[in-house]
Each structure stands twice: as structure tokens, then as C-alpha cells.
Amino acid sequence: MAEASVRPAVPSDAEEIARIQLETWRAAYTDLLPPAVVEALSDDEAALAWRQTIEQGPAQVFVAVEGAYRVGFCAAGPAPQDETADAAGTPAKDVETVALVSTLLVEPRWGRRGHGGRLLAMAGEAMRAAGATRGITWVPEQDKASLAFFERASWVRDGTVRTLDAGGRPLRELRLTGTLRIELA
Template identity: 55%
Template structure:
């Protein structure tokens, strides 16, 4: 494998991050989401704000950007229990979302991204991470399970262009180790 790394994404990376997000979701979620939803994924402006805030790390292999992770303090509505109450660690819970282009998958990029994000989050006081995963997305659920993250029993159903999308929340320690 060529040199692989993880770096903070900058404004110069924005176009590639948006492309990876859109193309990967179109491929991975074509059966879960209607085309009109896939065609209107997050705007460039939303990604620009996340990059500007330093919440996005990019994975590279050689000269290519192959994936990214968005990681920051979890908003209360994301960490709340099903009954709306907040867990004791709500203030130190981070929301994590990782995405690697399928053609670059199974090369350790996702784990490297989450490991670096976890280290940065711990340094800023975070103690636990959460992620939302479509219930039917077995690959993503397996990825988080390999990190030691498990479903915490919380589910939500989103309106995805008139089609329900059921997501499960996974949670785990911010102690991701890289295999040598």
C-alpha cells in the first residue's frame, strides 16, 4: 500500500470531501434512499462550515483523498435517550461519522480516521462516541463493532423523501487502537 495518512481537512479538500460523500452514498444507499434524496445530499456550505470548524479529518493514500471522518461534540438531540432525557455523560459525548470510498475500503483507512478523531476528542475532554447507522447497513455496523462500539438500544426513523429510514445508534469508548 502507498503511504496512508490522516490530516485535518482544509478548504482545499472541500470539493473532494463533497464528491466522496455524494458518490459513496449513491452507491451504498441506492436501495435505502430514493434518488431525489441522494441527489440533494448536504450542501457544500454545510461541509465548508464543518471543515472551517476543524471537525473533519481526511484519509489519504498516496496522493488520493480516500475518506473522511466528521467528529465533534454531540448535540443534545443526538445523545438523548429515547424518552428525551440526557445521560450523565451527555456533555462529554462526541458524534462521529466516518466514510471511506468503497474502492479504498478494507485497507485500514476507516480505523485510522476514527483512531485519530478519538485521540483529538479525548484531548478536548470527550469520553464516549456515538454514531448513527442505517439499520440495513451491515458493513457500517460491522465496522463499528470491530471498533468495540455496540448498539445502545436507541433507534430513530427519519423521513427520507417519503420513505422511512430506520437508524440505530452505536456507542463506544474513544479508545480505538490501530493494529500494527
């Protein structure tokens, strides 16, 4: 295996991050999202959105690299109050110190090589440095691989569920919470 690392994203990474996101969604989420939604995804719009996030936040974006290739990425930042709320809409007591891992994707062909763990560890370190005490993320209920990944990192399902409208099809997501101090094996 070539040398692997994680680093903060820079604006010039935006197009590659968008490519990774869209290719991964097209490969992994075809059963979760209607075909029209997947087909409507725009590389240019996604790249612009990632460039703005990298430059302006509020999330920090990190890129996994193996050799000369960018192979995955993670975005994490302060959790919006409504993302921490329980089913009744009451925000978590520690809302001011909760980080949201909004996206963590590794291209399937680069999977099972430790990139996801390194991404989560670096994002956790950055969020702790910014004052966060724990993290949350939302994962589609049918995305067994992502659920298993976060559970291996000692994150747990906290019982909160939401259903999004994914192009006219309900997409049920589970919220997980866990430590930002990730121990890599």
C-alpha cells in the same frame, strides 16, 4: 499499497470531501434512499457545507489520504444533547463529555485498507483531547458494513433507535456507543 495517513481537513479539501460523500452515498445507499433524494444531492451545496464545517465547526473534520488521493473522511464533535437522549428524551448523564461521530465514509474502491480505522482513531484522539469520554454514532439499520465496522472497533448498539424521513421513505437508524481510544491492529 501507497503511503496512507489521516490529517485534519483544510478548506481546500471541501470539494473532494463532498465528492467522496456523494459518490459513496450514490453507490452504497441507493437501496436506503429514494432515487429522487439521491438525484437531488448537490455537489456544490455539499462542498459549501463541508467548507463551513471545516472553517467554523462545531465538528472537526479529518481526511484519509493514500498516496496523492483523498479517499475518505470523518467528522466528529461534541454531541448535541438531543443526540444522547434515550427514547423518552432524557439526555445522557454524561452528555457534556459525549462526542458524536456524525460521518465516517471511505470510498468503496478504497475500502478494506485501514482508512476507516485510522479516521476513527484520529477523531477519537481529537475528541479525547477536547474532553470527551465516549463516542456515539448513528448508522442506518440496513448498512451492515458500517455496523460491522463500528462493532469491530468495540462500539455497541445501545438500544436507541430513530426513524428519519428520507424523502418520504422511513430510514431507521441505530445508535452505537464506544470508546474513543481506538486500538489499530
